[in-house]
Amino acid sequence: MVKHITQEKINLYAEASGDFNPIHVDESFAVKTPFGGTIAHGMLNLAYVSEMMTAAFGRNWLAGGRLRAKFKEVARPGDTLTISSTVNSIDNTDGVSYANCSFDVRNQKGEVVVAGEATAKFSRGQE
């Protein structure tokens, strides 16, 4: 999955979430910080992972999904993010199968923006 970060999307995300931290939406403020300009919300970058998991596991992600994520690098307007995930193992507990996945979000330079693990219930039809 590939996503392009734009200031327009960041602004829209700010409106939807209510997170108007100036580091995300105020260029004149952000340029004076160590980041040197606006950055995307970490939760926006992580939202792409959740979207990918929803596409893969459907309602099993919405009810029973778990994730652990670390925000390692910032994403900026103009960046292109590639979201990837690998199923590492499948566990069976009480007759329910769980897919254990690792994921990362990388920018166009290959730097890891977000990394972590996710688990979702797994139906046989999703094999």
Add this chain to the structure above:
Amino acid sequence: MTGKMQGNTMNYEELVPGYEFPPTSYELSASLVSKYVKAVDGAGDDFVPPLAITACAIATMAGSISLPPGTVAIHASQDLEFFKPVPIGATVESHIRVVQKIARGKMGMLILELEILDRGKEKVQSGKATIALPA
């Protein structure tokens, strides 16, 4: 976001382990979800994307912390578990509590537990967030 939070802005010093932010209720309206889905290039559904719910809770909480001028708070990590799908238009309530506070030089790390309930007080999601901010 259409939300309601009772309480005042908190300084970093006042955020001690055990502190509970005032519960916040917010409606996950169709227009909010539509904006969110557009922002994340997502696919529409009858249910609210789970991270939209989390994002609203964290944004409201973060907005209640007073930071020194010119400084920023940064999200360092996030753990989440989702328990049930939330239909568009539902109202949920977030509960956030400080569980740990770590000083690292001029920066502080706040570790927060969050729990989001629906109108029937059933758990929708829970998790833990680490926020780095000026100490």
